[in-house]
Amino acid sequence: MIDKLKYILYFIVLLLVQALILDQICVSVYVNAFVYILFIMMLPIETNKYLVLLLGLLMGLCVDLFGSTLGLHASAGLLVAFVRFFALDLYSPHDGYESNKQLNVRNYGYYWFFKYAITIIIIHHLWIFFLENFSFANILFTLAKVGVSSLTSLAVIMLFHLLLMSRK
Amino acid sequence: MRNLLDFVVKYAYFILFILLEVLCLVLFFSYNPYQRYGFATSANVVTGTIAEKWAGVVQYVSLAEENEALKKENADLRNRLEAYRRNSIPVLNKKFDYISASVISATTNREKNAITVNAGRNAGMEVEMGVIGRDGVVGIVSSVSDKYAVIMPIIHPDARISVKLAENGYFGSLSWNGRDVRIATFSEVPGYVDVRIGDEVVTSGFSAIFPEGVPVGYVKSFEKDLSTDFYTIYVELYTDFHNIKYIYAIRNKDKEEISSSDNKTQSKK
Numbered sequence: 001m002i003d004k005l006k007y008i009l010y011f012i013v014l015l016l017v018q019a020l021i022l023d024q025i026c027v028s029v030y031v032n033a034f035v036y037i038l039f040i041m042m043l044p045i046e047t048n049k050y051l052v053l054l055l056g057l058l059m060g061l062c063v064d065l066f067g068s069t070l071g072l073h074a075s076a077g078l079l080v081a082f083v084r085f086f087a088l089d090l091y092s093p094h095d096g097y098e099s100n101k102q103l104n105v106r107n108y109g110y111y112w113f114f115k116y117a118i119t120i121i122i123i124h125h126l127w128i129f130f131l132e133n134f135s136f137a138n139i140l141f142t143l144a145k146v147g148v149s150s151l152t153s154l155a156v157i158m159l160f161h162l163l164l165m166s167r168k
Numbered sequence: 169m170r171n172l173l174d175f176v177v178k179y180a181y182f183i184l185f186i187l188l189e190v191l192c193l194v195l196f197f198s199y200n201p202y203q204r205y206g207f208a209t210s211a212n213v214v215t216g217t218i219a220e221k222w223a224g225v226v227q228y229v230s231l232a233e234e235n236e237a238l239k240k241e242n243a244d245l246r247n248r249l250e251a252y253r254r255n256s257i258p259v260l261n262k263k264f265d266y267i268s269a270s271v272i273s274a275t276t277n278r279e280k281n282a283i284t285v286n287a288g289r290n291a292g293m294e295v296e297m298g299v300i301g302r303d304g305v306v307g308i309v310s311s312v313s314d315k316y317a318v319i320m321p322i323i324h325p326d327a328r329i330s331v332k333l334a335e336n337g338y339f340g341s342l343s344w345n346g347r348d349v350r351i352a353t354f355s356e357v358p359g360y361v362d363v364r365i366g367d368e369v370v371t372s373g374f375s376a377i378f379p380e381g382v383p384v385g386y387v388k389s390f391e392k393d394l395s396t397d398f399y400t401i402y403v404e405l406y407t408d409f410h411n412i413k414y415i416y417a418i419r420n421k422d423k424e425e426i427s428s429s430d431n432k433t434q435s436k437k
Contacts, residue, residue, distance in 0.1 A: 020222045026276035026410050068209040068282040068318050071196025082185045132279040
Protein backbone atom coordinates (compact mmCIF):
# COMPACT_ATOMS: atom_id res chain seq x y z
CA MET A 1 0.00 0.00 0.00
CA ILE A 2 2.75 2.42 1.03
CA ASP A 3 4.57 1.32 -2.10
CA LYS A 4 1.55 2.16 -4.27
CA LEU A 5 1.26 5.61 -2.67
CA LYS A 6 4.95 6.14 -3.35
CA TYR A 7 4.49 5.47 -7.06
CA ILE A 8 1.42 7.71 -7.21
CA LEU A 9 3.58 10.43 -5.69
CA TYR A 10 6.33 9.79 -8.28
CA PHE A 11 3.69 10.10 -11.00
CA ILE A 12 2.46 13.47 -9.73
CA VAL A 13 5.91 14.90 -9.04
CA LEU A 14 7.35 13.90 -12.42
CA LEU A 15 4.25 15.10 -14.31
CA LEU A 16 4.31 18.51 -12.62
CA VAL A 17 8.07 18.92 -13.02
CA GLN A 18 7.65 18.12 -16.71
CA ALA A 19 4.65 20.37 -17.36
CA LEU A 20 5.32 23.32 -15.08
CA ILE A 21 9.11 23.56 -15.15
CA LEU A 22 10.83 21.69 -18.00
CA ASP A 23 8.25 22.57 -20.68
CA GLN A 24 8.39 26.25 -19.73
CA ILE A 25 12.17 26.58 -19.97
CA CYS A 26 13.63 27.46 -23.31
CA VAL A 27 17.35 27.35 -23.91
CA SER A 28 17.14 26.54 -27.61
CA VAL A 29 14.92 24.51 -29.93
CA TYR A 30 17.57 21.78 -29.72
CA VAL A 31 17.30 21.38 -25.96
CA ASN A 32 14.18 19.58 -24.73
CA ALA A 33 14.26 17.57 -21.53
CA PHE A 34 11.70 14.83 -20.88
CA VAL A 35 11.71 13.53 -17.33
CA TYR A 36 8.23 11.98 -17.25
CA ILE A 37 9.47 8.72 -18.79
CA LEU A 38 11.46 8.10 -15.61
CA PHE A 39 8.15 7.12 -13.99
CA ILE A 40 7.72 4.27 -16.46
CA MET A 41 11.38 3.29 -16.14
CA MET A 42 11.20 3.07 -12.33
CA LEU A 43 8.00 1.01 -11.99
CA PRO A 44 8.72 -2.17 -9.94
CA ILE A 45 10.01 -5.14 -11.92
CA GLU A 46 7.05 -7.28 -10.93
CA THR A 47 4.44 -4.77 -12.23
CA ASN A 48 2.01 -6.44 -14.63
CA LYS A 49 3.14 -5.55 -18.14
CA TYR A 50 -0.37 -4.62 -19.24
CA LEU A 51 -0.57 -2.22 -16.32
CA VAL A 52 2.79 -0.74 -17.41
CA LEU A 53 1.32 -0.08 -20.87
CA LEU A 54 -1.73 1.65 -19.41
CA LEU A 55 0.35 3.73 -16.99
CA GLY A 56 2.66 4.79 -19.84
CA LEU A 57 -0.36 5.85 -21.85
CA LEU A 58 -1.89 7.70 -18.90
CA MET A 59 1.32 9.59 -18.11
CA GLY A 60 1.72 10.61 -21.76
CA LEU A 61 -1.89 11.73 -21.97
CA CYS A 62 -1.47 13.97 -18.90
CA VAL A 63 1.66 15.58 -20.37
CA ASP A 64 -0.30 16.12 -23.61
CA LEU A 65 -3.11 17.89 -21.77
CA PHE A 66 -0.70 20.36 -20.19
CA GLY A 67 1.06 21.09 -23.48
CA SER A 68 -1.90 20.95 -25.92
CA THR A 69 -0.20 18.19 -27.92
CA LEU A 70 -2.96 15.56 -27.84
CA GLY A 71 -1.64 12.14 -28.88
CA LEU A 72 2.08 12.98 -29.12
CA HIS A 73 3.25 12.10 -25.62
CA ALA A 74 0.47 9.53 -25.15
CA SER A 75 1.88 7.53 -28.06
CA ALA A 76 5.45 8.05 -26.82
CA GLY A 77 4.61 7.04 -23.24
CA LEU A 78 2.96 3.91 -24.57
CA LEU A 79 6.01 3.14 -26.71
CA VAL A 80 8.33 3.57 -23.72
CA ALA A 81 6.16 1.20 -21.66
CA PHE A 82 6.39 -1.35 -24.47
CA VAL A 83 10.13 -0.94 -24.97
CA ARG A 84 10.80 -1.13 -21.21
CA PHE A 85 9.86 -4.80 -21.25
CA PHE A 86 12.52 -5.60 -23.86
CA ALA A 87 15.15 -3.23 -22.46
CA LEU A 88 14.86 -4.87 -19.03
CA ASP A 89 15.23 -8.26 -20.68
CA LEU A 90 18.22 -7.12 -22.77
CA TYR A 91 20.14 -5.69 -19.81
CA SER A 92 19.14 -8.38 -17.32
CA PRO A 93 21.92 -8.99 -14.78
CA HIS A 94 23.53 -12.48 -14.60
CA ASP A 95 21.46 -13.51 -11.61
CA GLY A 96 18.31 -11.78 -12.85
CA TYR A 97 16.19 -9.09 -11.18
CA GLU A 98 14.89 -9.51 -7.66
CA SER A 99 11.25 -8.64 -7.17
CA ASN A 100 11.68 -6.74 -3.90
CA LYS A 101 14.53 -4.57 -5.17
CA GLN A 102 13.67 -1.23 -6.75
CA LEU A 103 15.09 -0.69 -10.25
CA ASN A 104 17.74 1.82 -9.23
CA VAL A 105 21.45 2.53 -9.34
CA ARG A 106 22.02 1.31 -5.78
CA ASN A 107 20.71 -2.17 -6.54
CA TYR A 108 21.95 -2.66 -10.09
CA GLY A 109 24.74 -0.12 -10.51
CA TYR A 110 25.33 3.06 -12.48
CA TYR A 111 26.45 1.25 -15.64
CA TRP A 112 23.26 -0.82 -15.74
CA PHE A 113 21.06 2.26 -15.20
CA PHE A 114 22.94 4.26 -17.82
CA LYS A 115 22.48 1.54 -20.49
CA TYR A 116 18.81 1.07 -19.60
CA ALA A 117 18.06 4.81 -19.47
CA ILE A 118 19.90 5.87 -22.62
CA THR A 119 18.25 3.09 -24.69
CA ILE A 120 14.78 4.18 -23.65
CA ILE A 121 15.58 7.89 -23.94
CA ILE A 122 16.92 7.60 -27.49
CA ILE A 123 13.95 5.53 -28.70
CA HIS A 124 11.54 7.98 -27.03
CA HIS A 125 13.23 11.06 -28.47
CA LEU A 126 13.47 9.62 -32.01
CA TRP A 127 9.76 8.88 -31.84
CA ILE A 128 8.77 12.30 -30.44
CA PHE A 129 10.86 14.43 -32.78
CA PHE A 130 10.14 12.50 -35.98
CA LEU A 131 6.44 12.38 -35.20
CA GLU A 132 6.39 16.10 -34.41
CA ASN A 133 8.31 17.04 -37.54
CA PHE A 134 6.71 14.30 -39.64
CA SER A 135 9.08 14.57 -42.55
CA PHE A 136 12.49 13.26 -43.39
CA ALA A 137 13.30 16.52 -45.19
CA ASN A 138 14.89 18.01 -42.08
CA ILE A 139 16.51 14.76 -41.04
CA LEU A 140 19.81 16.27 -39.88
CA PHE A 141 18.05 18.95 -37.87
CA THR A 142 15.80 16.36 -36.25
CA LEU A 143 18.73 14.03 -35.50
CA ALA A 144 20.68 16.91 -33.95
CA LYS A 145 17.65 17.64 -31.77
CA VAL A 146 17.46 13.97 -30.76
CA GLY A 147 21.17 13.93 -29.88
CA VAL A 148 21.29 17.12 -27.83
CA SER A 149 17.96 16.52 -26.11
CA SER A 150 18.85 12.91 -25.24
CA LEU A 151 21.90 14.08 -23.31
CA THR A 152 19.86 16.78 -21.56
CA SER A 153 17.13 14.29 -20.67
CA LEU A 154 19.70 11.78 -19.42
CA ALA A 155 21.14 14.37 -17.04
CA VAL A 156 17.71 15.44 -15.74
CA ILE A 157 16.51 11.84 -15.43
CA MET A 158 19.66 10.87 -13.53
CA LEU A 159 19.13 13.79 -11.14
CA PHE A 160 15.50 12.92 -10.44
CA HIS A 161 16.30 9.23 -10.22
CA LEU A 162 18.79 9.93 -7.43
CA LEU A 163 16.33 12.29 -5.70
CA LEU A 164 13.41 9.87 -5.80
CA MET A 165 15.36 6.66 -5.14
CA SER A 166 14.15 4.77 -2.05
CA ARG A 167 16.46 4.59 0.91
CA LYS A 168 16.35 0.77 0.91
CA MET B 169 1.76 -26.35 -24.98
CA ARG B 170 3.49 -24.03 -22.54
CA ASN B 171 5.44 -22.47 -25.37
CA LEU B 172 2.26 -21.93 -27.32
CA LEU B 173 0.62 -20.31 -24.31
CA ASP B 174 3.62 -18.07 -23.82
CA PHE B 175 3.43 -17.12 -27.46
CA VAL B 176 -0.26 -16.22 -27.24
CA VAL B 177 0.34 -14.14 -24.12
CA LYS B 178 3.17 -12.28 -25.80
CA TYR B 179 1.09 -11.81 -28.91
CA ALA B 180 -1.88 -10.42 -26.94
CA TYR B 181 0.46 -7.91 -25.35
CA PHE B 182 1.74 -6.87 -28.75
CA ILE B 183 -1.80 -6.59 -30.18
CA LEU B 184 -2.88 -4.40 -27.27
CA PHE B 185 0.16 -2.18 -27.75
CA ILE B 186 -0.50 -1.78 -31.50
CA LEU B 187 -4.20 -1.02 -30.92
CA LEU B 188 -3.51 1.65 -28.31
CA GLU B 189 -0.69 3.10 -30.42
CA VAL B 190 -2.96 3.38 -33.46
CA LEU B 191 -5.55 5.10 -31.26
CA CYS B 192 -2.94 7.64 -30.07
CA LEU B 193 -1.76 8.32 -33.61
CA VAL B 194 -5.32 8.83 -34.81
CA LEU B 195 -5.73 11.39 -32.00
CA PHE B 196 -2.44 13.03 -32.95
CA PHE B 197 -3.10 13.29 -36.69
CA SER B 198 -6.77 14.19 -36.48
CA TYR B 199 -5.96 16.98 -34.06
CA ASN B 200 -7.25 20.26 -35.37
CA PRO B 201 -5.41 23.29 -33.99
CA TYR B 202 -8.66 25.26 -33.98
CA GLN B 203 -10.70 23.48 -31.34
CA ARG B 204 -14.11 24.82 -30.47
CA TYR B 205 -13.90 23.18 -27.06
CA GLY B 206 -10.90 23.42 -24.83
CA PHE B 207 -11.16 20.22 -22.81
CA ALA B 208 -8.61 18.33 -24.90
CA THR B 209 -6.06 21.15 -24.73
CA SER B 210 -4.24 22.99 -21.98
CA ALA B 211 -7.29 25.28 -21.71
CA ASN B 212 -9.12 22.56 -19.76
CA VAL B 213 -10.07 23.45 -16.23
CA VAL B 214 -7.73 21.02 -14.44
CA THR B 215 -4.44 21.80 -16.17
CA GLY B 216 -5.50 25.45 -16.50
CA THR B 217 -6.03 25.86 -12.77
CA ILE B 218 -2.77 24.11 -11.89
CA ALA B 219 -0.78 26.16 -14.40
CA GLU B 220 -2.41 29.39 -13.23
CA LYS B 221 -1.61 28.70 -9.57
CA TRP B 222 1.97 27.86 -10.45
CA ALA B 223 2.34 30.92 -12.69
CA GLY B 224 1.11 33.01 -9.76
CA VAL B 225 4.01 31.72 -7.67
CA VAL B 226 6.65 32.07 -10.38
CA GLN B 227 5.57 35.47 -11.67
CA TYR B 228 5.57 36.95 -8.22
CA VAL B 229 9.33 37.28 -8.62
CA SER B 230 9.08 39.35 -11.79
CA LEU B 231 6.17 41.56 -10.71
CA ALA B 232 8.25 44.72 -10.33
CA GLU B 233 9.77 44.33 -13.76
CA GLU B 234 6.38 43.63 -15.31
CA ASN B 235 4.91 46.69 -13.60
CA GLU B 236 7.63 48.84 -15.06
CA ALA B 237 6.95 47.53 -18.57
CA LEU B 238 3.21 48.14 -18.19
CA LYS B 239 3.85 51.70 -16.99
CA LYS B 240 5.96 52.40 -20.04
CA GLU B 241 3.32 50.99 -22.34
CA ASN B 242 0.66 53.01 -20.58
CA ALA B 243 2.65 56.21 -21.01
CA ASP B 244 3.18 55.45 -24.68
CA LEU B 245 -0.53 54.88 -25.21
CA ARG B 246 -1.39 58.11 -23.38
CA ASN B 247 0.97 60.01 -25.67
CA ARG B 248 -0.65 58.57 -28.74
CA LEU B 249 -4.11 59.30 -27.41
CA GLU B 250 -3.05 62.88 -26.80
CA ALA B 251 -1.78 63.15 -30.35
CA TYR B 252 -5.13 61.91 -31.63
CA ARG B 253 -6.99 64.44 -29.49
CA ARG B 254 -4.84 67.33 -30.70
CA ASN B 255 -5.51 66.42 -34.29
CA SER B 256 -9.16 66.19 -33.24
CA ILE B 257 -9.76 63.02 -35.19
CA PRO B 258 -13.03 61.65 -33.91
CA VAL B 259 -12.78 57.98 -33.14
CA LEU B 260 -15.67 56.77 -35.19
CA ASN B 261 -16.68 53.19 -35.84
CA LYS B 262 -14.36 51.56 -33.39
CA LYS B 263 -13.93 48.22 -35.11
CA PHE B 264 -11.73 46.38 -32.64
CA ASP B 265 -12.06 45.51 -28.97
CA TYR B 266 -9.14 44.32 -26.86
CA ILE B 267 -9.28 41.64 -24.18
CA SER B 268 -6.29 41.44 -21.85
CA ALA B 269 -4.97 38.23 -20.29
CA SER B 270 -1.93 36.92 -18.44
CA VAL B 271 0.17 34.09 -19.78
CA ILE B 272 0.05 31.08 -17.44
CA SER B 273 2.03 28.60 -19.50
CA ALA B 274 4.10 28.87 -22.67
CA THR B 275 6.24 26.43 -24.60
CA THR B 276 8.87 27.80 -26.97
CA ASN B 277 11.27 24.98 -27.73
CA ARG B 278 8.78 22.69 -29.44
CA GLU B 279 7.92 22.27 -33.06
CA LYS B 280 4.27 23.00 -32.22
CA ASN B 281 4.32 25.61 -29.50
CA ALA B 282 1.37 26.75 -27.42
CA ILE B 283 0.63 29.61 -25.04
CA THR B 284 -2.08 29.23 -22.40
CA VAL B 285 -3.69 32.35 -20.96
CA ASN B 286 -6.09 32.98 -18.09
CA ALA B 287 -9.02 34.40 -20.04
CA GLY B 288 -11.60 32.22 -21.75
CA ARG B 289 -15.09 32.26 -23.14
CA ASN B 290 -16.39 34.08 -20.05
CA ALA B 291 -14.04 36.98 -20.80
CA GLY B 292 -15.13 37.08 -24.44
CA MET B 293 -12.33 35.03 -25.98
CA GLU B 294 -13.19 33.18 -29.17
CA VAL B 295 -11.36 30.84 -31.50
CA GLU B 296 -9.47 32.57 -34.34
CA MET B 297 -9.11 35.92 -32.64
CA GLY B 298 -5.83 37.68 -33.29
CA VAL B 299 -3.46 38.07 -30.34
CA ILE B 300 -0.87 40.82 -29.84
CA GLY B 301 1.59 41.56 -27.08
CA ARG B 302 3.45 44.64 -25.94
CA ASP B 303 5.85 44.55 -28.88
CA GLY B 304 3.79 43.13 -31.70
CA VAL B 305 1.85 40.19 -33.06
CA VAL B 306 1.85 37.02 -30.93
CA GLY B 307 -0.50 34.58 -32.65
CA ILE B 308 -4.08 33.40 -33.01
CA VAL B 309 -6.47 31.94 -30.41
CA SER B 310 -6.76 28.24 -31.19
CA SER B 311 -9.03 26.88 -28.47
CA VAL B 312 -11.04 28.19 -25.55
CA SER B 313 -12.71 26.85 -22.44
CA ASP B 314 -14.80 28.89 -20.00
CA LYS B 315 -11.81 30.24 -18.08
CA TYR B 316 -8.76 29.66 -20.25
CA ALA B 317 -7.62 29.86 -23.85
CA VAL B 318 -4.77 28.40 -25.88
CA ILE B 319 -2.97 30.60 -28.39
CA MET B 320 -1.23 29.22 -31.44
CA PRO B 321 1.79 31.52 -31.63
CA ILE B 322 3.56 32.62 -34.83
CA ILE B 323 6.14 29.98 -33.86
CA HIS B 324 3.85 27.07 -34.79
CA PRO B 325 3.99 25.39 -38.22
CA ASP B 326 0.23 25.81 -38.81
CA ALA B 327 0.17 29.53 -38.06
CA ARG B 328 -0.24 31.76 -41.13
CA ILE B 329 -0.52 35.51 -40.81
CA SER B 330 -1.14 37.95 -43.63
CA VAL B 331 1.59 40.62 -43.49
CA LYS B 332 3.01 43.40 -45.66
CA LEU B 333 6.08 45.58 -45.97
CA ALA B 334 5.22 48.84 -44.19
CA GLU B 335 7.32 50.78 -46.72
CA ASN B 336 5.53 49.88 -49.95
CA GLY B 337 2.54 47.72 -48.99
CA TYR B 338 3.58 44.53 -50.81
CA PHE B 339 1.98 41.68 -48.95
CA GLY B 340 2.41 37.96 -48.42
CA SER B 341 2.13 35.39 -45.69
CA LEU B 342 4.22 34.84 -42.60
CA SER B 343 5.06 31.34 -41.40
CA TRP B 344 7.63 29.61 -39.21
CA ASN B 345 10.09 26.89 -40.13
CA GLY B 346 10.67 25.43 -36.66
CA ARG B 347 14.29 26.46 -36.28
CA ASP B 348 14.61 29.76 -34.46
CA VAL B 349 11.97 31.36 -32.21
CA ARG B 350 13.10 34.85 -33.21
CA ILE B 351 12.86 34.40 -36.99
CA ALA B 352 9.81 33.86 -39.21
CA THR B 353 9.60 33.52 -42.99
CA PHE B 354 7.72 36.05 -45.11
CA SER B 355 6.99 34.66 -48.58
CA GLU B 356 5.04 35.52 -51.75
CA VAL B 357 6.66 38.94 -52.29
CA PRO B 358 7.37 39.30 -56.04
CA GLY B 359 11.01 39.66 -57.15
CA TYR B 360 10.68 43.15 -58.67
CA VAL B 361 9.91 44.74 -55.27
CA ASP B 362 12.67 46.76 -53.64
CA VAL B 363 13.24 45.00 -50.30
CA ARG B 364 15.77 46.42 -47.87
CA ILE B 365 17.23 45.03 -44.67
CA GLY B 366 15.63 46.74 -41.70
CA ASP B 367 12.29 47.40 -43.44
CA GLU B 368 9.40 47.04 -41.06
CA VAL B 369 6.88 44.23 -41.51
CA VAL B 370 3.32 44.82 -40.26
CA THR B 371 -0.03 43.03 -40.50
CA SER B 372 -1.83 43.61 -43.79
CA GLY B 373 -5.33 43.89 -42.37
CA PHE B 374 -6.66 41.71 -45.23
CA SER B 375 -7.74 38.95 -42.88
CA ALA B 376 -10.43 39.87 -40.40
CA ILE B 377 -8.16 38.72 -37.56
CA PHE B 378 -5.76 41.64 -37.14
CA PRO B 379 -6.19 45.37 -37.69
CA GLU B 380 -3.96 46.83 -40.36
CA GLY B 381 -0.46 47.95 -39.39
CA VAL B 382 0.25 46.01 -36.19
CA PRO B 383 4.04 45.63 -36.00
CA VAL B 384 5.36 42.10 -36.54
CA GLY B 385 9.11 42.51 -36.99
CA TYR B 386 11.72 43.77 -39.41
CA VAL B 387 13.56 42.35 -42.42
CA LYS B 388 16.67 40.58 -41.15
CA SER B 389 17.79 39.08 -44.45
CA PHE B 390 16.25 37.90 -47.69
CA GLU B 391 16.96 35.77 -50.73
CA LYS B 392 15.38 35.58 -54.16
CA ASP B 393 14.29 32.29 -55.64
CA LEU B 394 15.53 32.60 -59.23
CA SER B 395 13.19 29.97 -60.66
CA THR B 396 9.98 31.54 -59.34
CA ASP B 397 11.22 35.13 -58.97
CA PHE B 398 9.77 35.48 -55.49
CA TYR B 399 11.53 36.59 -52.33
CA THR B 400 11.95 34.59 -49.16
CA ILE B 401 12.27 37.22 -46.47
CA TYR B 402 13.51 36.36 -42.99
CA VAL B 403 11.77 38.52 -40.41
CA GLU B 404 13.16 39.11 -36.95
CA LEU B 405 10.07 39.10 -34.71
CA TYR B 406 9.48 41.92 -32.21
CA THR B 407 7.74 39.57 -29.77
CA ASP B 408 10.14 37.81 -27.43
CA PHE B 409 8.42 34.48 -26.93
CA HIS B 410 10.80 33.50 -24.12
CA ASN B 411 9.59 36.31 -22.01
CA ILE B 412 5.92 36.93 -22.65
CA LYS B 413 3.81 37.78 -19.61
CA TYR B 414 0.57 39.25 -20.89
CA ILE B 415 -1.31 39.56 -24.17
CA TYR B 416 -4.30 41.28 -25.75
CA ALA B 417 -6.78 39.33 -27.85
CA ILE B 418 -8.51 41.34 -30.55
CA ARG B 419 -12.21 41.08 -31.19
CA ASN B 420 -13.21 42.31 -34.62
CA LYS B 421 -16.78 43.59 -34.48
CA ASP B 422 -17.21 43.27 -38.24
CA LYS B 423 -15.79 39.80 -38.38
CA GLU B 424 -19.05 37.92 -38.62
CA GLU B 425 -20.06 39.88 -41.69
CA ILE B 426 -16.69 39.40 -43.35
CA SER B 427 -16.41 35.69 -42.71
CA SER B 428 -19.97 34.98 -43.75
CA SER B 429 -19.38 36.76 -47.07
CA ASP B 430 -16.11 34.81 -47.37
CA ASN B 431 -18.05 31.60 -47.05
CA LYS B 432 -20.49 32.70 -49.72
CA THR B 433 -17.66 33.42 -52.15
CA GLN B 434 -16.12 30.07 -51.45
CA SER B 435 -19.33 28.17 -51.96
CA LYS B 436 -19.82 29.83 -55.37
CA LYS B 437 -16.50 28.43 -56.63
